[in-house]
Amino acid sequence: MDSLELIRDSATTMHSMLVANGVDPLDPEAMVQAAIQDLELVMTFLPQGDAGLKGARALFDDQSGTICCEITDSLVVSSLLCKRSS
């Protein structure tokens, strides 16, 4: 078994569930927002280099259930950063 398979499985399950609930799979921002809402997480955008990012571009903090994401000009990049850190 690929060690990432469990993560892929849960991501696939969530993707299918969100699409079944009417979220547009071709709209990455909508998918991210819907997933965050479903997981009861909080997402905050911070300036590049902010202390809250700890040198990362995005960060997931489990204790508070918060995703901190670097502010970028690209909506696609922001969505990818949020997806990969959650």
Added chain:
Amino acid sequence: MSRNESTARLSDALYELSLAQEVPDAALLDEFVRRYPEHADDLTDFAIMLAIDSLREVSQGDVPRTTLAEDKLSPAVSRAMSRFYNRLHAVQSSENISVERGVPTSEIPPNPFATLDRAAFRGMVQRLNVNTVFAIKLRDRHIVPETIPKRFTDQLAQELKVPPGVLMEHLNVQGQSQMQGQFYKAADKPQLDIKQTFCEAVKSSGLNDEQQRLLLAM
């Protein structure tokens, strides 16, 4: 099964065990030992290691026990369970003895935020009228302690149910706090030594205007 296959199967089992539960308990270990009986010893050692790590975060906390159908346990599973609890008991006892004798188990003072679960953390955030990002910066010592108003640290200490001195001791530790359960998307290693003043943190954490005004007026 070849040696390579066995190693890969062990690696998968350990990885799955680490993801299954934040702190493995006897029931979980029982399930994994039944599924991977050939790796019972390695799985037990790994579960002990994970449990000890969590004990370091939540010092002196009781280890959750799960009711087991003891009469259904095989001898191998029973031995694994027994080793698991014996080792945990030994670690907890030695830490209790150290505390009773006044010997610090670590030079780093306890993190008063560490015992909060997500609901408790968010409750604290709400009552302090801040947001989670600001609270994370406080928790992880990204805010220069000398710049935090005393009125705010008193409120925070009250929320954390610790004396203000204990909170200040945590905030004044040199070096940054590394909480468990932080996942990064980064090109380099995390930078844990970035510091902000209280004022900078208030302005850069996504707090609304009213929250910023109240915090800066302290």
